[in-house]
Amino acid sequence: MRLCRPVLAATLAAFVAASASPCFAEDSKPIPVNNPPAQPNGLIDLLALMSGHCKMLKVAGRTFACKTVAYAHGDKGRVNFAVAVDDPSDENHVVSFSGENGKRADDNSYELPIDRMLLNSKNRPKVDGLPVPAEQASTGVCRQTGNFAARKVNDVTCSATDSEGRRYELLFVSDGTPVSVRRIRQSSPSIQDPFK
Numbered sequence: 743m744r745l746c747r748p749v750l751a752a753t754l755a756a757f758v759a760a761s762a763s764p765c766f767a768e769d770s771k772p773i774p775v776n777n778p779p780a781q782p783n784g785l786i787d788l789l790a791l792m793s794g795h796c797k798m799l800k801v802a803g804r805t806f807a808c809k810t811v812a813y814a815h816g817d818k819g820r821v822n823f824a825v826a827v828d829d830p831s832d833e834n835h836v837v838s839f840s841g842e843n844g845k846r847a848d849d850n851s852y853e854l855p856i857d858r859m860l861l862n863s864k865n866r867p868k869v870d871g872l873p874v875p876a877e878q879a880s881t882g883v884c885r886q887t888g889n890f891a892a893r894k895v896n897d898v899t900c901s902a903t904d905s906e907g908r909r910y911e912l913l914f915v916s917d918g919t920p921v922s923v924r925r926i927r928q929s930s931p932s933i934q935d936p937f938k
Contacts, residue, residue, distance in 0.1 A: 797915055842855070882910070
């Protein structure tokens with residue numbers, strides 16, 4: 743496992759039978775991405791799967807349902823709120839709001855500035871057999887309410903706009919089931935680790 747994106751895709755595939763994907767149109771046409779690939783960000787060291795439903799998921803103006811939402815923390819500090827999209831035409835459709843330097847305002851809220859969207863689909867090139875997401879420079883924010891350390895998340899809201907002007911929005915509401923946390927590998931978490 744050389745990159746965090748294949749590790750995240752493999753982990754999500756194992757838990758939700760889905761990988762990453764940049765197909766957003768109802769007919770599964772890929773969104774053009776105009777950014778060069780970013781440097782590898784390290785390996786995923788912590789994954790939290792949240793049970794509930796998407797009250798709203800909009801990807802480049804199209805509305806979708808979702809299968810699940812996961813919080814993935816990389817060993818170098820990058821965080822993804824990954825959404826397994828319920829897309830009948832693409833079982834590998836995953837959209838991730840990605841950023842660094844997230845902060846807790848208090849024990850029950852976490853905010854992550856978004857600097858890129860990771861878009862994955864069945865049409866993406868593969869590395870080690872797993873689709874590698876397209877990265878689209880973006881600006882926005884994700885907010886999570888609840889307490890990860892207590893394994894209780896109330897909701898996750900995200901809003902981002904990419905460099906082409908396309909909007910991505912998420913409102914995920916927990917069903918009250920405790921968050922399933924998996925520490926994939928040991929690392930030194932950042933000071934702003936929401937699980938502390």
